Amino acid sequence: MAESCCPELASTCDGQPICYTRVAAAPLSSRSARRDADVTTIHTNSDSVSPVVTAPAWQESPAVEVDDTWLSSSDQDRSIRHNLRVIIYDELWHYRGLMYELTRRDIRVRYKQTVLGFAWAMLLPSLIVLAGGMVRYAMAYVGGRHLGVEDLAGIAIKAVPWSFFVGSMGFATASLVGQANLVTKIYFPREVLPLAATLAQAFDACLGVVSLLIAFALVGVDYGLAALWVPVLVVCAFFLTAGLALLVSCANLFFRDVKYVVQVLLMFGIFFTPVFFEPEMFGALGARVMMVNPLAPLLEGLRLSVVMDHNLLDPLVVQGRHGVVLAWSPWYLAYSATCAIVALLAGLLLFHRGESKFAEYV
Amino acid sequence: MTGLIEFQHVWKKFRRGEFHNSLRDMVPALASKLLGRQRHDTVEPREFWAVQDVSFSVRPGQALGIIGPNGAGKSTILKLLTRILRPTKGRCGIRGRVGTLIEIAAGFHQDLTGAENIFLQGCIMGMTRKEITARFDDIIAFSELAEFINTPVKRYSSGMNARLGFAIAAHMSPDVLIVDEVLAVGDWRFQRKAFDRIGEMVRGGLPVVIVSHQLDRIASLCTHCLLLDRGRVVKRGHPDECISEYVANAIEVQDPSAAGLPFRVSAVEIEPKGPLRSGDWLTVRLRGEVLASAGPDTRLGVRVRSLQTAQVVFGLDLTAREPGLLEPGSFDATVELQLNTGRGYFSIETPIWNIRERRELGQGPQAVTSVDVAAFNGGTNLHARVRVEMRPAPEDRELWSA
Numbered sequence: 001m002a003e004s005c006c007p008e009l010a011s012t013c014d015g016q017p018i019c020y021t022r023v024a025a026a027p028l029s030s031r032s033a034r035r036d037a038d039v040t041t042i043h044t045n046s047d048s049v050s051p052v053v054t055a056p057a058w059q060e061s062p063a064v065e066v067d068d069t070w071l072s073s074s075d076q077d078r079s080i081r082h083n084l085r086v087i088i089y090d091e092l093w094h095y096r097g098l099m100y101e102l103t104r105r106d107i108r109v110r111y112k113q114t115v116l117g118f119a120w121a122m123l124l125p126s127l128i129v130l131a132g133g134m135v136r137y138a139m140a141y142v143g144g145r146h147l148g149v150e151d152l153a154g155i156a157i158k159a160v161p162w163s164f165f166v167g168s169m170g171f172a173t174a175s176l177v178g179q180a181n182l183v184t185k186i187y188f189p190r191e192v193l194p195l196a197a198t199l200a201q202a203f204d205a206c207l208g209v210v211s212l213l214i215a216f217a218l219v220g221v222d223y224g225l226a227a228l229w230v231p232v233l234v235v236c237a238f239f240l241t242a243g244l245a246l247l248v249s250c251a252n253l254f255f256r257d258v259k260y261v262v263q264v265l266l267m268f269g270i271f272f273t274p275v276f277f278e279p280e281m282f283g284a285l286g287a288r289v290m291m292v293n294p295l296a297p298l299l300e301g302l303r304l305s306v307v308m309d310h311n312l313l314d315p316l317v318v319q320g321r322h323g324v325v326l327a328w329s330p331w332y333l334a335y336s337a338t339c340a341i342v343a344l345l346a347g348l349l350l351f352h353r354g355e356s357k358f359a360e361y362v
Numbered sequence: 363m364t365g366l367i368e369f370q371h372v373w374k375k376f377r378r379g380e381f382h383n384s385l386r387d388m389v390p391a392l393a394s395k396l397l398g399r400q401r402h403d404t405v406e407p408r409e410f411w412a413v414q415d416v417s418f419s420v421r422p423g424q425a426l427g428i429i430g431p432n433g434a435g436k437s438t439i440l441k442l443l444t445r446i447l448r449p450t451k452g453r454c455g456i457r458g459r460v461g462t463l464i465e466i467a468a469g470f471h472q473d474l475t476g477a478e479n480i481f482l483q484g485c486i487m488g489m490t491r492k493e494i495t496a497r498f499d500d501i502i503a504f505s506e507l508a509e510f511i512n513t514p515v516k517r518y519s520s521g522m523n524a525r526l527g528f529a530i531a532a533h534m535s536p537d538v539l540i541v542d543e544v545l546a547v548g549d550w551r552f553q554r555k556a557f558d559r560i561g562e563m564v565r566g567g568l569p570v571v572i573v574s575h576q577l578d579r580i581a582s583l584c585t586h587c588l589l590l591d592r593g594r595v596v597k598r599g600h601p602d603e604c605i606s607e608y609v610a611n612a613i614e615v616q617d618p619s620a621a622g623l624p625f626r627v628s629a630v631e632i633e634p635k636g637p638l639r640s641g642d643w644l645t646v647r648l649r650g651e652v653l654a655s656a657g658p659d660t661r662l663g664v665r666v667r668s669l670q671t672a673q674v675v676f677g678l679d680l681t682a683r684e685p686g687l688l689e690p691g692s693f694d695a696t697v698e699l700q701l702n703t704g705r706g707y708f709s710i711e712t713p714i715w716n717i718r719e720r721r722e723l724g725q726g727p728q729a730v731t732s733v734d735v736a737a738f739n740g741g742t743n744l745h746a747r748v749r750v751e752m753r754p755a756p757e758d759r760e761l762w763s764a
């Protein structure tokens with residue numbers, strides 16, 4: 001292996017006139033062969049003999065590239081449609097494998113080296129059902145009523161999505177800041193982190209649903225055709241949660257106290273969301289106010305369609321102690337679905353907007 | 363897709379000090395954002411330019427090495443390239459799939475096993491699950507961790523961690539390769555293996571960007587080089603040139619009279635300038651002055667330091683050869699060295715020391731040469747022939763010293 005390179009270089013910093021000649025002698029090793037490919041002779045006077053093989057790395061004007069959309073610059077604000085296409089196709093779809101792996105990681109890590117194992121997934125929903133049962137027992141006792149199986153079944157079916165929501169928010173808030181080493185070191189669309197946290201919670205929710213089905217079969221809850229509404233409600237709940245997860249994770253990256261605000265809101269959120277009780281217990285006006293919370297119609301919808309076998313396209317009017325109460329209207333569902341879609345779009349777009357600053361601010 | 367790397371007049375601004383990042387600070391932040399559009403071309407008192415007007419493009423078959431002192435902006439450039447950061451001004455990017463040998467173990471989760479982490483880290487780096495499955499056995503074989511692959515990564519030593527990370531990264535088939543200081547992975551044997559693997563990928567004809575402080579690695583892998591300092595391009599050209607310039611400027615040449623040095627070496631020139639073969643003679647010409655503070659204890663020398671190991675491989679005391687160097691006056695010294703060394707980069711330094719106090723007082727300028735082919739050309743040691751010409755100092759200087 002013999003090689004003799006004698007570069008006679010006269011170059012300037014700003015890359016203007018560069019005279020760069022290198023002569024390589026045979027025999028060539030693979031390395032010198034590679035170096036030969038770059039033998040570059042650029043003379044300031046144009047009557048040079050040697051052909052230019054490749055442009056030097058510092059050439060100011062690059063070869064003409066028609067498509068240069070892959071270059072990133074400071075002004076990236078494009079149309080919402082363009083951004084959505086980028087997010088959904090270039091980022092989420094392209095990185096679906098990563099989302100799957102991260103979700104699997106979150107699930108695996110949660111059940112490794114744990115005492116409870118998969119029972120852990122059931123812990124929060126079961127506690128919610130127990131607490132709800134106690135509250136409802138007290139209410140029934142004061143009201144001089146009997147606490148029925150439907151009441152408990154209604155709480156149980158609302159406990160699963162509520163614990164999914166609480167868990168997702170909690171894990172999503174920490175998802176970016178807790179993995180700052182990834183955010184500052186490797187490029188991938190950062191949306192996958194809060195979304196994977198949400199998906200991992202969805203897995204727990206699935207376990208909850210399975211155990212719920214077993215419990216309902218044991219207790220003897222009958223399902224009607226109205227139970228077909230469940231997929232619609234589940235999708236809405238997932239979109240709403242995912243959208244909010246994106247928002248809180250992004251907000252917590254820029255402002256660290258978002259985490260504490262979210263914690264407090266989630267702690268008391270159960271009192272402002274119909275999990276333990278039904279909105280009609282608050283009277284005509286109270287029920288409407290209760291339904292402003294976009295999660296409320298979704299939870300109520302689940303209870304009505306599964307436990308009460310009520311078709312969600314029909315309004316439901318209940319005779320309360322103080323008069324007639326509108327317990328359900330199809331508009332509630334439309335409202336929730338709109339909220340879910342708006343939350344998801346806003347979450348994706350705002351997250352995408354902030355994404356380029358994550359590595360600097362985290 | 364043919365990979366391309368493009369960096370067009372990129373500027374990047376950072377802020378010094380702490381940010382305020384609680385909700386309380388959101389209102390003023392939003393207000394200032396609404397009131398005035400943030401200016402891209404000026405720096406506020408607390409801001410600084412980490413990268414200033416850097417341009418380059420790397421085509422297939424080219425390997426660009428980026429060198430420079432700490433804080434020169436090398437890692438920032440890599441983060442801008444890989445889209446982790448976005449430029450304040452200018453445009454940059456990579457076309458094609460990016461293979462990064464940066465932070466090769468960053469995605470590992472400590473509680474997961476090696477096998478599980480291969481999938482996780484692979485996906486984070488941008489491989490598909492199908493590709494990882496296909497290369498799974500190769501990755502394990504390369505990492506030499508077959509017996510520990512089902513052990514959680516938290517039980518791994520740091521070397522095992524790095525080996526696994528490197529093995530994953532080395533099994534991507536990227537369109538563009540970016541390497542940052544990962545060449546020191548695992549033990550000596552694995553380092554060689556890793557280095558060979560990088561060399562293989564580089565020679566595969568991808569556009570490559572390498573950032574490293576190991577200059578010999580840059581020299582042996584790169585076709586082009588960029589020398590940065592405080593965010594600016596100081597020099598661009600052939601790696602040998604940039605490395606020489608970098609090393610020559612790395613040591614601050616002190617003002618001899620201010621530092622109390624007895625010698626002022628004004629220039630060190632070497633001939634020939636290009637790479638040498640082992641056993642070739644190198645001519646080193648020193649020009650300078652002996653100042654009045656030179657005494658019987660002061661020494662001026664020439665020494666050869668390997669840049670790979672930072673070890674001195676040869677030292678020569680010029681004062682011992684030429685006692686005239688203790689008398690004030692200017693001198694021209696020619697030292698011919700036969701470099702019977704292996705392949706590598708060597709700096710030719712001009713140390714000044716005091717033998718009675720046994721300490722080095724300082725250094726004059728230096729030059730860098732490279733020995734390119736390790737073919738041993740004869741000779742048993744570094745040989746030197748020294749010739750020093752003295753010219754007496756002008757009269758006034760003698761008066762001055764008296």
